Amino acid sequence: QVRLAESGGGSVQSGGSLRLSCVESGYEYAAGRYCIGWFRQVTGKEREGVAGIDFDGTTTYGDDVKGRVTISQNNAKNTIYLEMNNLKPEDTAMYYCGAAPRYTQCSALFRNRKSEYKSWGQGTQVTVST
Numbered sequence: 839q840v841r842l843a844e845s846g847g848g849s850v851q852s853g854g855s856l857r858l859s860c861v862e863s864g865y866e867y868a869a870g871r872y873c874i875g876w877f878r879q880v881t882g883k884e885r886e887g888v889a890g891i892d893f894d895g896t897t898t899y900g901d902d903v904k905g906r907v908t909i910s911q912n913n914a915k916n917t918i919y920l921e922m923n924n925l926k927p928e929d930t931a932m933y934y935c936g937a938a939p940r941y942t943q944c945s946a947l948f949r950n951r952k953s954e955y956k957s958w959g960q961g962t963q964v965t966v967s968t
Contacts, residue, residue, distance in 0.1 A: 840866040840937045840957045842874075847933060847962030850925055858920040858962060860935030867893060867937065868915035873944030875955055876909060876920045878931035878964075885934070890948030891918060898945040903929075925966045932961040 846858040858876065866872045875890035889909035890898040897909050908921040918935065936955035938947050947954050 840864045840872050842935045842937060842957060842959035844933065844935045844959040844962040847964045849965040849967065852926055852966055852968050854925050854966070855921070855923045856925065856964060858922070858933055858964075860918040860920075860959060862916050862918065862935075862937070865916060867918070869893075871940055872937045872957075873940050873947050873955075874918045875936050875938070875944075875948050875952075876907075876918070876933060877936050877952075877955070878929075878933045879961075880931045885952075886931075887948060887952050888933070889920060890944055892940075892944035896943070896945055898948045922964075925964075927966045927968055930964060930966050932963050934961045935959045 841864040843861045867874050870893045876888040877885045879885040887900045888903050891909045906924050910919045937957040938954035
């Protein structure tokens with residue numbers, strides 16, 4: 839069973855940086871059975887894909903954040919990081935770690951089937967001020 843827990847959110851000024859962490863304690867991602875992605879949501883809006891990663895390290899990024907964020911994993915493949923740089927006020931959102939069963943390459947799931955990400959952590963708030 840995949841289990842996700844996010845941390846690392848906070849309040850920063852525009853141009854600042856944050857690193858979010860997602861711990862997958864069910865070891866499903868490390869076993870190659872799930873894809874992990876970072877998503878964000880503003881109240882009243884749809885959840886938006888930020889970045890996705892496969893257990894082999896292949897990464898995929900959303901267009902709005904490309905070049906400003908990096909998704910990575912630790913050697914044990916039980917923690918997924920989202921490094922965010924040059925943050926802007928429009929990056930303010932609740933950030934969630936999500937997981938999808940890996941029935942195809944994670945890059946394809948993240949790009950085309952975000953609805954397959956159905957397991958979620960509790961989220962971590964990121965607030966960027968001017």
